[in-house]
Amino acid sequence: MLVVTDLVKRYGTVQALDGFTLNVAAGEIVGLVGHNGAGKTTFVEIVSDLIRPDSGHVTIDGKPPSATRGQVGVAPQHIALYPSVTVREHLELFGRLAGLRPAALSAAIDDLAGILRLSEIMDRRTGKLSGGQQRRTQAATALVHRPALLLLDEPTAGADLETRQAMLDVVKQRAGEGAAVVYTTHYLPELTELQATIAVAQNGRVIARGTYEDLAKDLPGEVRVTLEDEEEISVSTTQPTATLIELLGRLDRPISSVDVRHPSLDDLYRSLAVHDAC
Ligand code: ATP
Numbered sequence: 636m637l638v639v640t641d642l643v644k645r646y647g648t649v650q651a652l653d654g655f656t657l658n659v660a661a662g663e664i665v666g667l668v669g670h671n672g673a674g675k676t677t678f679v680e681i682v683s684d685l686i687r688p689d690s691g692h693v694t695i696d697g698k699p700p701s702a703t704r705g706q707v708g709v710a711p712q713h714i715a716l717y718p719s720v721t722v723r724e725h726l727e728l729f730g731r732l733a734g735l736r737p738a739a740l741s742a743a744i745d746d747l748a749g750i751l752r753l754s755e756i757m758d759r760r761t762g763k764l765s766g767g768q769q770r771r772t773q774a775a776t777a778l779v780h781r782p783a784l785l786l787l788d789e790p791t792a793g794a795d796l797e798t799r800q801a802m803l804d805v806v807k808q809r810a811g812e813g814a815a816v817v818y819t820t821h822y823l824p825e826l827t828e829l830q831a832t833i834a835v836a837q838n839g840r841v842i843a844r845g846t847y848e849d850l851a852k853d854l855p856g857e858v859r860v861t862l863e864d865e866e867e868i869s870v871s872t873t874q875p876t877a878t879l880i881e882l883l884g885r886l887d888r889p890i891s892s893v894d895v896r897h898p899s900l901d902d903l904y905r906s907l908a909v910h911d912a913c
Pocket of ligand 1: 646649650651669670671673674675676677678712
């Protein structure tokens with residue numbers, strides 16, 4: 636659905652993208668992760684036709700970004716709402732711009748109000764909303780016209796648990812209906828909940844792509860068992876669950892707590908950075 640090949644983008648001496656390649660299928664959620672400055676937002680801006688690459692190609696359903704605006708929904712990283720305009724007016728505006736007819740628009744707004752928990756703030760001006768409420772409103776403007784491609788750039792940055800859950804629910808719903816989704820984040824648990832495949836960006840390109848299980852299978856996690864006498868046993872292992880079971884079978888003293896740490900995104904970045912440098 637989305638085919639991105641070899642994007643290059645330079646800002647003066649900064650190489651923001653350096654051969655960025657990524658394909659996303661219909662119904663697939665790709666979690667795009669990477670350190671600050673890896674090029675994620677630049678990629679999102681090019682696909683949403685806000686900026687042009689120096690070279691490389693993007694097609695959305697076979698067409699260039701300039702010909703597909705109604706098919707793409709974008710929630711930018713930084714809140715971009717009109718402060719004196721209400722939530723409902725935003726959704727009506729974005730829906731009409733995408734060509735929705737009144738009945739379809741009204742049904743779409745009702746649906747989003749439910750899943751993104753907007754009903755109680757629908758007639759409030761966005762400038763007076765909390766950060767999380769603004770995030771949910773911004774996501775709704777990207778979703779109201781049911782785009783075939785969704786680009787969500789850190790949609791849960793600074794969000795509370797309710798907003799985070801609402802965002803995950805709506806992303807799962809839309810991918811289930813066939814939308815291709817690119818979801819940038821710094822939170823690995825969100826991607827496991829979304830059952831997303833992962834693309835790791837570094838220095839302007841995607842250096843690893845696959846499921847979390849594939850990418851993390853050789854990375855050690857940690858099993859930590861604390862005994863009632865306060866002795867702590869800590870084991871680094873690529874198979875935390877099996878190691879924990881084996882450890883518990885061997886211990887004959889009372890245990891006060893058990894902690895299993897699976898590999899994190901930082902562990903993944905570190906291992907890839909080492910491989911990339913080789
Ligand atoms: P973050 O996780 O912090 O959002 P990112 O992966 O989205 O980072 P980008 O915002 O795409 O990274 O930035 C990639 C590089 O390009 C960075 O070095 C950034 O400083 C630079 N850059 C991005 N936009 C501009 C711009 N408009 N002018 C100059 N440099 C820019």
